[in-house]
Amino acid sequence: MLESFCPDQITARLENIDQQALLDRGIKALLIDVDNTLVNWRDDEIPLVRRRWIEQAKDRFAPCLLSNTITVQRVEQLGQRLSLPAVGRWGWGRKPFSGGYRQALQLIGACPTETAMIGDQLLTDILGANRLGMYTIMVHTLSDSEFFVTRINRWIEALIRAWLVRRGRWPTLQPAAAQEPEAGDER
Numbered sequence: 001m002l003e004s005f006c007p008d009q010i011t012a013r014l015e016n017i018d019q020q021a022l023l024d025r026g027i028k029a030l031l032i033d034v035d036n037t038l039v040n041w042r043d044d045e046i047p048l049v050r051r052r053w054i055e056q057a058k059d060r061f062a063p064c065l066l067s068n069t070i071t072v073q074r075v076e077q078l079g080q081r082l083s084l085p086a087v088g089r090w091g092w093g094r095k096p097f098s099g100g101y102r103q104a105l106q107l108i109g110a111c112p113t114e115t116a117m118i119g120d121q122l123l124t125d126i127l128g129a130n131r132l133g134m135y136t137i138m139v140h141t142l143s144d145s146e147f148f149v150t151r152i153n154r155w156i157e158a159l160i161r162a163w164l165v166r167r168g169r170w171p172t173l174q175p176a177a178a179q180e181p182e183a184g185d186e187r
């Protein structure tokens with residue numbers, strides 16, 4: 001049962017994820033968590049390196065933001081700034097429940113087995129996506145600031161991770177993919 005919490009891949013940062021490797025796996029769509037994956041918790045600043053990664057991803061995949069949030073408007077505004085569809089859910093539609101994932105998949109016309117979920121939390125992002133049969137990528141959380149429930153979840157997460165490590169199931173950290181130059185960049 002604890003295997004449902006195990007990510008398929010761990011990469012330190014969103015911008016370190018190798019997009020070509022995902023294409024080679026047959027991944028066509030990306031669901032991207034917002035807080036502590038795309039931006040610091042409750043922050044709206046998206047660093048340039050991450051914006052570039054998203055721009056490249058838009059040429060190759062169907063990406064969508066997927067956030068557990070009460071402030072849906074903020075997530076939609078982040079999506080608008082990146083020209084990405086965005087789904088913000090709370091209540092029974094939040095991750096790890098399936099409602100938000102299904103809404104996002106429907107928005108981008110994707111099926112779970114061809115979709116990768118990228119997020120920083122085992123108990124929400126990874127668990128829900130694994131249950132739906134997605135490829136799951138865990139990133140290191142961007143900041144120490146978190147929702148108080150998340151801080152409690154981190155304790156549970158540490159126990160689950162230790163269990164998976166003991167059984168040799170915890171993936172090793174993937175090295176950062178080489179940054180691809182932007183069109184117009186000086187070489």
Ligand SMILES: [Mg+2]
Binds near residue numbers: 033035120
């Ligand atoms: Mg998060």
